[in-house]
Amino acid sequence: MFELLGIAPQALFGQLLLGLINGSFYAMLSLGLAVIFGLLNIINFAHGAQYMAGAFVAWMLLTYLGIPYWGALVLSPLLVGAAGIVIERLMIARLYHLDHLYGLLLTFGLALIIQGLFRNSYGISGLPYTIPTEFQGGQNLGFMFLPNYRAWVVVASVIVCFGTWFMIEKTRLGAYLRAATENPTMVGAFGINVPRLITLTYGFGVALAAFAGVLAAPIYSVNPNMGADLIIVVFAVVVIGGMGSILGAILTGFGLGLIEGLTKVFYPEGSAVVIFVIMAIVLMVKPAGLFGRTA
Amino acid sequence: MTDQTLERTGTATGERSMGMPRHHLVIFAGLLMFFLVAPFFLYPVFLMKVLCFALFACAFNLLLGYGGLLSFGHAAYFGGAAYVSAHAAKAWGVTPELSVLLGTGSAALLGLVIGLLAIRRQGIYFAMVTLAFAQMVFFFALQAPFTGGEDGIQAVPRNMLFGIFDIAQDRVFYFFVLAIVFGGLLILYRIIHSPFGQVLKAIRENEPRSISLGYQVNRYKLAVFVMSAALAGTAGATKALVFQLASLTDVHWTMSGEVVLMALIGGMHTVFGPIVGAAVIVTMQNYFAGFGAWVTVLQGTIFVIAVLLFREGVLGVIGRWLKKPM
Numbered sequence: 001m002f003e004l005l006g007i008a009p010q011a012l013f014g015q016l017l018l019g020l021i022n023g024s025f026y027a028m029l030s031l032g033l034a035v036i037f038g039l040l041n042i043i044n045f046a047h048g049a050q051y052m053a054g055a056f057v058a059w060m061l062l063t064y065l066g067i068p069y070w071g072a073l074v075l076s077p078l079l080v081g082a083a084g085i086v087i088e089r090l091m092i093a094r095l096y097h098l099d100h101l102y103g104l105l106l107t108f109g110l111a112l113i114i115q116g117l118f119r120n121s122y123g124i125s126g127l128p129y130t131i132p133t134e135f136q137g138g139q140n141l142g143f144m145f146l147p148n149y150r151a152w153v154v155v156a157s158v159i160v161c162f163g164t165w166f167m168i169e170k171t172r173l174g175a176y177l178r179a180a181t182e183n184p185t186m187v188g189a190f191g192i193n194v195p196r197l198i199t200l201t202y203g204f205g206v207a208l209a210a211f212a213g214v215l216a217a218p219i220y221s222v223n224p225n226m227g228a229d230l231i232i233v234v235f236a237v238v239v240i241g242g243m244g245s246i247l248g249a250i251l252t253g254f255g256l257g258l259i260e261g262l263t264k265v266f267y268p269e270g271s272a273v274v275i276f277v278i279m280a281i282v283l284m285v286k287p288a289g290l291f292g293r294t295a
Numbered sequence: 296m297t298d299q300t301l302e303r304t305g306t307a308t309g310e311r312s313m314g315m316p317r318h319h320l321v322i323f324a325g326l327l328m329f330f331l332v333a334p335f336f337l338y339p340v341f342l343m344k345v346l347c348f349a350l351f352a353c354a355f356n357l358l359l360g361y362g363g364l365l366s367f368g369h370a371a372y373f374g375g376a377a378y379v380s381a382h383a384a385k386a387w388g389v390t391p392e393l394s395v396l397l398g399t400g401s402a403a404l405l406g407l408v409i410g411l412l413a414i415r416r417q418g419i420y421f422a423m424v425t426l427a428f429a430q431m432v433f434f435f436a437l438q439a440p441f442t443g444g445e446d447g448i449q450a451v452p453r454n455m456l457f458g459i460f461d462i463a464q465d466r467v468f469y470f471f472v473l474a475i476v477f478g479g480l481l482i483l484y485r486i487i488h489s490p491f492g493q494v495l496k497a498i499r500e501n502e503p504r505s506i507s508l509g510y511q512v513n514r515y516k517l518a519v520f521v522m523s524a525a526l527a528g529t530a531g532a533t534k535a536l537v538f539q540l541a542s543l544t545d546v547h548w549t550m551s552g553e554v555v556l557m558a559l560i561g562g563m564h565t566v567f568g569p570i571v572g573a574a575v576i577v578t579m580q581n582y583f584a585g586f587g588a589w590v591t592v593l594q595g596t597i598f599v600i601a602v603l604l605f606r607e608g609v610l611g612v613i614g615r616w617l618k619k620p621m
Contacts, residue, residue, distance in 0.1 A: 037419075042419070043419045043422070043423065091599065091603060094603060095602070095603075098606075100418060100419055101365045101418065101419065101422065102602050102606070104365070104367075104419055104422055105555065105559065105598060105602050106598070106599060106602040106603070108552060108555075108595075108598060109594075109595045109596070109597075109598025109599040109601075109602065110595065110599060111595070112552070112591050112592070112594055112595030112598065113591075113592050113595035113596060113599070114595075115588075115591060115595075116588045116589065116590075116591030116592035116593075116595060117588075117592055119587075119588035119591070120587065120588045120589060120592070228548075229430075232426055232427060232430045232548060233427075233430075235423040235426060235427055236423070236427040236430075238423065239416070239420060239423050239424055239427065269438065272434040272437075272438075273431050273434050273435070276427050276428065276430065276431040277431075279424070279427055280412055280428075283412045283413075283415050283416070283424065284412065284415075287415040287416060
């Protein structure tokens with residue numbers, strides 16, 4: 001079969017793996033955007049910058065404090081998430097009574113500030129972050145070589161995505177959250193502190209982005225611009241999936257990553273734009289998105 | 296953007312001459328006077344940059360301030376037209392006025408295609424869709440054979456105007472740019488204050504009600520999207536001839552962000568606000584060019600402050616003080 005297509009199986013599976021890795025990041029980031037959007041009704045433009053900040057904090061923890069990968073995987077999301085909570089309290093909370101577009105503009109400004117500050121301090125050439133020793137090397141699967149760390153990234157992202165889905169759909173806290181999405185006033189009347197729920201949700205979404213950043217640090221070099229271009233693709237993923245469903249965001253993320261990987265094999269020139277082309281098609285056929293509710 | 300729409304049409308103030316409220320006429324005349332005299336005191340290329348971005352910001356604001364549609368991908372039309380105009384002037388030796396026209400036409404066409412898809416979604420989805428398509432245009436500019444990749448199209452010639460007049464000198468070319476930009480601004484002014492513009496405002500304020508009144512809302516949205524894209528293209532095409540360069544900076548998403556910032560700090564619900572915003576941002580970039588990424592930080596900070604404390608913009612506030620819509 002591979003001979004018929006004229007593609008070496010190593011190339012095909014290698015690109016599929018890369019696609020799966022990209023898909024993991026699309027899924028985690030679009031999930032965070034969807035969670036934030038669900039409750040706050042804003043699009044968090046700073047999501048890419050916070051993903052980048054997650055990677056940088058991991059690098060700083062290692063370089064300045066000698067805290068290894070596993071510590072960073074926990075600490076970095078906590079730190080960046082805490083910063084997100086401060087931002088929400090000080091700034092975003094003042095905009096809830098206004099048009100949602102102001103939230104987009106505000107977080108865009110924040111993204112510029114965060115990126116600019118990191119670029120000033122660390123330049124744009126990128127900093128290396130070594131793969132933790134537990135995950136060095138790889139497995140030979142016969143048809144392809146699977147680096148251990150990349151396998152871990154996919155596994156970790158599946159766990160995080162599923163965990164988030166479980167928390168929102170199956171637990172009591174998630175039920176409050178979903179209720180507050182539908183009708184915040186009513187939920188507040190039942191004695192639940194909705195503003196605090198909103199703050200924590202934003203912090204959680206930001207922490208999710210930072211977690212993805214730590215996972216990405218050993219794969220891509222740690223670079224102030226690493227989130228900026230990624231976030232635009234993630235926006236397209238969100239438009240394709242629609243933000244109505246958590247599971248939808250996850251599936252769309254992984255699916256589009258795989259499709260992008262396949263495009264790299266069969267039509268490399270188109271791989272940069274394939275997701276945007278799919279977005280155009282989805283807008284024509286099903287404007288609300290694959291999993292979206294019609295507005 | 297339904298937040299504090301102070302802006303009303305000029306008809307309320309009563310005093311009108313040449314079809315516009317007197318203070319608007321005064322502003323137009325003042326601007327024209329300033330820009331006619333300015334090149335004798337200030338660096339013409341800097342002034343031309345201000346003019347091009349003023350038109351770009353006003354064209355963008357037609358969509359945001361009057362159509363209520365936040366496009367986060369206007370760099371696509373600005374930069375796309377810059378590439379077309381630069382390529383036409385360099386490879387085909389086309390005259391400047393034709394280059395600008397070709398740029399405008401191609402931006403209008405691009406706006407039609409993207410607009411048809413983008414108006415299917417509202418609000419923040421609209422912003423994300425326009426941004427994503429603009430990124431697609433960016434990748435096209437990066438890879439297409441005639442755009443020169445990372446280098447862009449350099450050393451674009453300023454050909455003879457109408458094939459007869461030599462306008463290559465900065466001081467002469469300045470007046471060509473001034474004519475184009477003022478023409479564009481007058482067209483925008485006319486669109487905003489036409490019956491079409493009134494319907495646009497109605498749609499912005501209350502879309503379901505406009506539909507129930509029998510307006511084909513999507514046609515209006517598409518029309519204003521194409522007009523805005525076309526005039527953004529005019530600005531980009533002119534800019535390519537001014538700097539004799541079309542590059543990836545023109546189509547990058549940071550350019551889309553900059554034009555949003557210009558409209559925001561100048562005043563989204565004002566006619567002249569984006570001109571002020573463009574002048575402020577271009578001047579800032581000019582004087583802080585040596586500080587590298589601090590310019591980005593400064594722009595981000597202005598964004599945050601403007602959104603939190605200063606949503607009306609400079610001319611919005613002045614207009615409120617004077618009780619005259621700007």
